[in-house]
Amino acid sequence: MIELEESAIISHIFDLAKKNGLISIAGKSGTGKTTLALQFVSTLMTLEKTYRDQCVWIQASEQFPKKRLRTLFESYSDKVNYVLKNIFIAPGIKPFSNYQEQSSYFRKLKTTIFPSNAKIIVIDNISHFLRFNIASNSDFKKRGAIMDEFFSVQLFPLIMRCLREKIILILVHEVSFDPTSGKTKPFFSKLYDRIDSININLSKTMGSGLKQMEISSKGTSTKFVYEIAESGIVNL
16 A cells, blocks of 8 residues: 555645545546545545544445455555445445436435444446436437436535535546547536536556546646556556
8 A cells, every 4th residue: 555645646636635525536447546546545544543534435336346455455454454344335235236226325315324434435436327327318308307316416415415524525437538628528527517526537648558647626737647556556
């Protein structure tokens, strides 16, 4: 596991999160979205000597990566044991099967009783089932209604709760290519543009094994070149 002071990437996200607790991570498969979320969460949970923070990890479409967590903490058995016991995974057995299951769960999040020291919530990934549900509807008005309901009834109440209770909310997204900007963006980026978040975009460098990360917040952006190692995301 790379300690906070040893990672410019994690340190930068940590500093931004002190002022804005809403984080969006987007990128194609293989860019390290889940690894970055897991590394950031684990670092926060073990930052203080007296570990207290807890996390709710919602495996919306992606299975929680327990084996990956163990490799991150290979030399820190006390830390990995604490993190494993204090990341509460929902749903408990496997990810949701469809959009209806996910929606039913999301609608309850505004009143769900979280663990007493829950300081972080991760949703991995938030756009998968929404994308398929939209694609299955050819009616333009119905598509718009689905997206509006998702934002106003499911997501926005959770965001407001996290703001009130000072909980960091991390949303992991799938992406699509936007020909206008020439960049990959989260699916339904216009929907998520309503949210004032720290936006982290991960991409692969063509013809190279290197990857690039752009972290944007409040009109400013910082870029990092990184690789994915056994110990996590490593900036180069």
